[in-house]
Structures are given as structure tokens and as C-alpha cells.
Amino acid sequence: MDVSDALTGLLTVLCLFNLTLTYGIVRRLRALARSRADSPATVSGAVEDFAVTAASGVSVSRADLAPGTVLAFLSPGCPPCAALLPRFVEAVEGAGLPAESVLAVVMPGEDTAEAQQYAHALERIATVVEGEHARTVSAACGVQGFPAVCAVDAQGRIHEVGSDLSSLGAHRPAGVA
Helix, strand or coil: HHHHHHHHHHHHHHHHHHHHHHHHHHHHHHHHHHHHCCCCCCCCEEECCEECCCCCCCCEEHHHHCCCCCCEECCCHHHHHHHHHHHHHHHHHHCCHHHEEEEECCCCCCHHHHHHHHHHHHHHCCCCEHHHHHHHHHHHCCCCCCCEEEEECCCCCCCCCCCCCCHHHHHHHCCCC
């Protein structure tokens, strides 16, 4: 009886230790997920050369990105991207930016129907690049995560607009009223 009591006690202690470790891991993973969702994606300092064809059939290259051009990088299946999409469309419309001064990059994903929904929502306010062409533009801009909203300055460098999108109107290209 003493041996079985000792084994039962040891097993109880091990189960409680395991439960404590599991709880700690779950808390850590939740905190990590929150910090990733709250932290903005990053982009590199300058846009490298690229040349792609937009969904509308127009050619888009690095040379076409005038100072003030706003770029949005979205990935279907990404919850922060889904949350940003309607706010981005509303912010661009509210800022009065012409579609030629906004480049929306929709990354390819497993769900092509969702990617098409993103492209459809963006096509009236932006030039949309999707599929493998989106990978090319994303690599040229050094995008490190999604969503990312940035603007090109006069030196061809890109900088974050910010997740609140309040500064979109300040990125109006030269000559656009």
C-alpha cells in the first residue's frame, strides 16, 4: 500500500507540473499572437526595380511609382488583412486619391476565391497586382509581413503609412489636387 500511495502522489505531482507548463505555453503563444497582430509589418528602405502586369492588363514598374504613390500589401487568409481591407478602401476614397496613385498588391493564397474578392474590392480605388506578379512587387519592396501600407517618397524610398491610415491624404502625388 505504501508503494502505491507513493506512486499516486508522484503521478499527481507530475500531472500538476505538466498542467502548469502547458498553461504557461498557452499564455505565451497567445501573447505572441497578439503582439504580431498589433505590430505593423515592415518594408525595406527603397523600392528595387520590377516590372509586372496588373490585373487590368496595364504594365506597372518601379518607374511608374511617382512620389506619393500609396502601396498596400494584403494577403488573403490573414485576419489583420481582412480587417484592414474595408478601412483601406474607405480611407483611400476619403482622401480622394486617384486610382493611378494607389497600388494594391494581393498576394496569392490557397483560396483563390478570397483573393478575387480582395482584388474586386480594390479595383475601383487602385491598380491591382495579384498572383505571382504580387510576389515580385512584394520582394522589390522588401515586405516582411502583412498587411503593410506604405508610400513612396521623392527619392524612391518607402515608409510606413501607419495602421490607422489617417495620413493617407498626406501622400497625394505631386500635381494631384
